[in-house]
Structure formats: C-alpha cells, structure tokens
Amino acid sequence: MINTNNIIIDDTTLRDGEQTAGVVFSRREKLAIARLLDLVGVQEIECGIPAMGEDEQNSIRALVEMELSARLITWNRALIPEIQASIDCGIQAVDISLSVSDQMISRKLKKDRNAVKEQLKVALGFAKQHDLYVSVGGEDASRADLGFLVELLQITRELGGDRFRFCDTLGIMDPFTMYDKVAWLRAAVPEVEIEVHTHNDLGMATANAIAGIRAGARFVNTTVNGLGERAGNAALEEVVMGLKHACGIETGIDTHRFRELSLMVAKASRRELPSWKAVVGERVFAHESGLHADGVLKDPHNYEGFDPAEVGLVRQIVVGKHSGASGMIERYRELGIVLSRDDAGLLLPVVRLEALRRKRDLKDRELVNIYLNGAELLKAA
Ligand SMILES: CC(=O)SCCNC(=O)CCNC(=O)[C@H](O)C(C)(C)COP(=O)(O)OP(=O)(O)OC[C@H]1O[C@@H](n2cnc3c(N)ncnc32)[C@H](O)[C@@H]1OP(=O)(O)O
Ligand SMILES: O=C(O)CCC(=O)C(=O)O
Numbered sequence: 001m002i003n004t005n006n007i008i009i010d011d012t013t014l015r016d017g018e019q020t021a022g023v024v025f026s027r028r029e030k031l032a033i034a035r036l037l038d039l040v041g042v043q044e045i046e047c048g049i050p051a052m053g054e055d056e057q058n059s060i061r062a063l064v065e066m067e068l069s070a071r072l073i074t075w076n077r078a079l080i081p082e083i084q085a086s087i088d089c090g091i092q093a094v095d096i097s098l099s100v101s102d103q104m105i106s107r108k109l110k111k112d113r114n115a116v117k118e119q120l121k122v123a124l125g126f127a128k129q130h131d132l133y134v135s136v137g138g139e140d141a142s143r144a145d146l147g148f149l150v151e152l153l154q155i156t157r158e159l160g161g162d163r164f165r166f167c168d169t170l171g172i173m174d175p176f177t178m179y180d181k182v183a184w185l186r187a188a189v190p191e192v193e194i195e196v197h198t199h200n201d202l203g204m205a206t207a208n209a210i211a212g213i214r215a216g217a218r219f220v221n222t223t224v225n226g227l228g229e230r231a232g233n234a235a236l237e238e239v240v241m242g243l244k245h246a247c248g249i250e251t252g253i254d255t256h257r258f259r260e261l262s263l264m265v266a267k268a269s270r271r272e273l274p275s276w277k278a279v280v281g282e283r284v285f286a287h288e289s290g291l292h293a294d295g296v297l298k299d300p301h302n303y304e305g306f307d308p309a310e311v312g313l314v315r316q317i318v319v320g321k322h323s324g325a326s327g328m329i330e331r332y333r334e335l336g337i338v339l340s341r342d343d344a345g346l347l348l349p350v351v352r353l354e355a356l357r358r359k360r361d362l363k364d365r366e367l368v369n370i371y372l373n374g375a376e377l378l379k380a381a
Contacts, residue, residue, distance in 0.1 A: 007243065007251050008219045010135075010195065011236055013035050013265060014045035015075050017227035020269065027059045029268035031066065033224070036261050037067040041253045042236070045070045046095065046221070050085035051077065057089050064090040073135065078123035085132055096123050097137030100152060102146040113148055117155060124159045134161045135195055135219070142168040142177075147182060153189035155189060163193040163219055168208055171201030171231060175211035182215035195219030200231040209234035210242050213249070224265040225280070237262060237279040237311065245306050260311035279311055286316040288361055290324020293317050297330055319360030321352055335364055337371055340376060350374045 013033060018025050025033070034045055045068070048060045059284040065073055073093040086094050098116055099109050105116055120136065136156045141149060153164050164180060182194055196212030196219070198205040204314045209220050226235035237258045238343050243249040262280040265272040275283040287293045287307040295302035300315065308315050319331045325344035330352065332339045339347070354362055362370070 004082065006218060007213060007249065008043045009236065009240070009251060009253065010044040010046055010219055010221050012075075012197075012221050012233065012234070013037070013223040015048055016197075016221070016233050017223040017231060017265070017269070018048075019229050019241045020227050020232065020271070021230075022072065023227065023269045023271065025268050030059050031062060033261075033265060033268065034063055034066065034068060034070075036257065036264060037224075038066075038070045039175065040255070040257050040261065042070050043252075044093075044219075045072055047072045047077060049075045050089050050091070052077075052083040053301040057085065057121045060086075060089040060091065073131070073133075075137070078119050080123065080126050080208060083123060083127050083130075083132070092131075093133035093135075094127055095135045095137045096120070096127060097139050097165075098123075098152075098231060099140055100138040100149065101140035101142075103143055113151075117151065120152060120155055121159060124156065124161050128160045135163045135165050136161045137165040137167065137197075139167050139171045141166045142173045142181070143170070146181065149185060150188045153185060153192045157189060157191050160349060161192065163195050165195040165197050165219075165221070166212065166217070167197040168199055168272070169197075170203075171199030173208050174202075174204060175199070175207040178208045178211040179215040182217050186216035192365045193218050195221065197221040198234045199229065200226060200233065203231075205232065205234040206238040206242055209239050210247060213243065214247065225262050225269075225271065227265065227269055227271065235278070241279050241306065255311050256309070257312055269346060274375070280313070282313075283316070284308075285313050286318050287316040287327065288320045288368065289322040290327060293327025293330065297326055318361045319351055319355075319367060322357035323348065323351055323355075331367065332371065335367060339371075345373065347374050 014030055037045055047063050048056050050057050071093050073095055074086045074091050076086055076096050078096045078098045083094055098120055099105055105111055120361055156164050185194060194217040196209055196217045198208040211222055222236035222239050223233040224236050226232040240251050240253045259280050262273055275281045287296050292303045317327050317330045319328055325341050328344045329339045347370055
C-alpha cells in the first residue's frame with residue numbers, strides 16, 4: 001500500500017448529500033451520521049450552510065459541541081456575512097465558493113472574471129483575518145479556462161488560502177481529462193493543494209475522484225451512498241475501497257462499519273439502498289451462478305475482489321435459475337440437509353422450474369419443500 005495518512009476525505013453527506021432534491025436530515029440524524037463518520041475515521045466533515053438560517057446554524061453549533069476528531073467545515077458563498085455566520089457557529093474551517101467558468105460567471109453571477117477575482121480577494125482576506133482554514137471552492141471548475149484557474153490559485157496562495165476545490169459540478173468529466181487538468185494545476189501552482197469534488201451525472205464520480213487523487217489532489221469530497229445533487233457525488237465507500245483495492249492507496253478509514261453507515265444514511269435520507277449498490281449493497285456478495293458458487297466455495301478469491309467482512313457484509317450462496325450442484329449442496333448444508341452430487345443433479349431441474357415460475361431465487365422453506373417433494377413437483381410441472 002502507498003501512504004496511509006496523506007489523503008484527506010472531506011465527506012459532504014451533510015451538505016451536498018442533503019442537497020439531494022427532497023432530502024432532509026433531522027438534527028438528531030445529522031449528529032448520528034457525523035458521529036459514525038468520525039468513528040470510522042473520516043478526517044473532515046462538510047457539515048452545512050450557515051447562510052440557510054437559524055435551524056441550520058443551531059445544527060452546526062450542536063455538531064461543533066460534539067468535539068469530534070474530524071475537522072468540521074461549512075459551505076459559504078464568497079460573501080462576508082456568510083463567512084461571519086460560520087464564525088458565529090464556532091466553525092474554524094470554511095469552503096468559500098465562487099463560480100469560476102465563463103458560463104456561470106456571465107450567465108449566473110452576471111459578472112466578469114475580474115469581479116470574481118476581486119470577490120475572492122475580499123472574502124478570502126476576511127476569512128484569513130479571522131484565522132480560518134480555507135478551501136476556495138471553484139464551482140464549475142471543470143468547464144473553466146485553465147489559465148483563469150491558475151490566476152485563482154495564485155490569489156489563493158498569496159492570501160494564504162489552504163486549498164482549492166476543483167469541482168466537476170455538472171458531472172461531465174471523464175477520468176483521463178480529470179487527471180490531466182489536476183496534474184496541470186498541481187504543476188502550475190504546486191504550493192496550493194487541490195481538493196476534488198465530483199458528480200455522478202455520467203456515472204463517473206468515483207472514477208473521476210480517484211483520477212484526481214492519482215493526479216496529485218490530496219483532498220477528496222465524498223458522500224455516503226453517493227447521495228448529492230442530481231445523480232449524486234462520489235460515494236465514500238466506493239472511493240475508499242477503490243483507492244485501497246484498485247490503486248493500493250490506504251486512506252486510514254475503518255471500512256468495517258460501511259454497511260452500517262450506509263443503512264443509517266439510507267434511512268435518514270429516505271433513499272433506499274439498492275441491493276446491487278457497489279461495496280455496500282445487501283447482495284453484492286451473493287453468488288447464484290453455478291460456476292461462481294463453485295469457485296467461491298473453493299476459494300473466495302476466485303470471485304470476490306475483497307472480503308465482505310471488510311465492509312460489514314456477509315457472503316451468501318443463493319439457489320436459483322442459474323445454480324449448479326456445488327452451490328445447491330452448500331445451500332442445503334446450511335439448512336441442515338446433506339445432499340450428494342447425484343441428489344443435487346436430480347433436484348436441479350425442479351429448482352430451475354420453481355425459480356422460473358417465481359421469477360426469483362428460492363427461499364429456505366421452498367428449498368425444503370423441493371427436497372421433500374421434488375419428484376411430485378416435477379411430475380406436476
Ligand atoms: C454547486 C453547489 O452545490 S453550491 C451550494 C448550493 N447550495 C444551496 O443553494 C443550498 C442552500 N441555499 C440557500 O439556502 C440559499 O440559496 C442561499 C441562502 C445560499 C441564498 O439564498 P437567496 O439569497 O434567497 O438567493 P438565491 O437562492 O436565489 O441565490 C441566488 C443568488 O446567489 C448568487 N450566487 C450564486 N453563487 C454565488 C457565489 N458562489 N458567491 C456569491 N453569490 C453567489 C447568485 O448570483 C444570485 O444572486 P442575484 O440574486 O444577485 O443574482
Ligand atoms: O464548493 C463549491 O464551490 C461548490 C461545490 C459543489 O457542490 C459543486 O460544485 O458541485
């Protein structure tokens with residue numbers, strides 16, 4: 001494994017995650033999610049937007065009072081009253097966001113590049129006068145002119161900003177371009193650390209986040225279950241496990257409670273966790289196909305990229321339409337029934353018929369019934 005403590009996960013479940021259309025976390029839920037994020041070792045939690053008003057501010061104050069190990073950071077527009085509102089909540093780290101693409105500068109902010117630079121200087125200057133740790137948020141950076149981004153990074157460096165958040169706000173990047181742009185910015189202004197914030201509109205949020213890290217970004221935004229605006233953000237569990245198993249990069253996060261964390265956030269967000277959700281879905285270690293079940297029973301490494309226990313899941317052998325003898329023998333063994341290979345061969349056609357009829361895999365009592373009445377069931381079919 002490469003380094004342990006170099007990569008900083010900034011989890012934004014409580015900010016971008018809650019921006020998912022229709023999602024609302026209660027204060028109790030926010031505190032519980034933050035506690036578990038902290039327990040698993042997430043280094044930074046983007047915990048809300050003080051500019052939203054009193055209720056949000058009170059939640060942020062309650063989070064501050066928890067005295068977590070994780071650093072709390074808030075999201076703010078590049079406006080002094082909003083940064084002041086963060087300070088008033090007891091916050092010591094802020095993301096100061098500015099739209100940085102020409103599209104958004106002219107068509108949303110209705111300003112020009114100079115005005116954006118001036119606004120950044122004022123807001124960042126104010127934050128640093130108040131000894132805040134600052135991430136400069138480059139909204140829509142993936143569509144921005146790279147030369148202009150360099151100018152913003154230089155201002156960040158000169159005014160003592162701590163890092164620059166490169167946002168693929170619309171989720172339109174591919175990992176190769178992400179790599180090139182982040183590597184280019186790192187080389188152009190090496191004193192300013194890069195944070196990557198990716199969205200999943202084209203299904204590439206996790207890949208883009210990892211590409212950004214591979215290119216030299218040290219900070220990465222995630223959300224549990226990939227919650228977030230529109231198609232969501234890079235999922236915490238995918239980024240951490242992807243870094244570990246695809247790239248050999250250890251983040252220092254304890255992954256064993258990922259399933260628990262995912263279920264907690266799924267419940268609080270009222271967004272069901274699909275059974276096939278990468279890393280944490282209930283069935284991502286379920287094996288039905290005959291050759292897979294046989295292979296995994298001989299050695300889990302044949303068909304599992306990592307141990308399910310690593311993320312709090314368990315392996316399941318399932319009997320259904322695609323089963324073969326080895327899987328069936330194992331499944332019946334779990335039910336206390338010893339099958340020979342010949343028995344399994346005899347029961348297999350009945351299993352396939354039942355699975356076809358029910359359009360799913362078979363439950364315990366159905367398997368027992370097949371064992372007891374297999375011949376009759378076949379005759380009746
Ligand atoms: C990409 C992201 O996810 S960024 C995070 C976005 N998150 C949210 O919007 C959730 C919370 N938002 C809110 O509670 C509100 O929108 C607030 C408190 C931030 C602002 O509320 P309101 O004052 O009612 O304004 P409204 O929501 O219409 O925002 C639009 C204004 O923000 C301005 N604005 C947008 N981005 C920025 C920025 N980064 N810095 C400064 N101003 C900005 C727009 O130009 C517009 O100003 P205008 O009315 O002068 O044209
Ligand atoms: O921090 C920022 O500037 C904006 C972050 C964000 O949510 C986005 O760009 O999608």
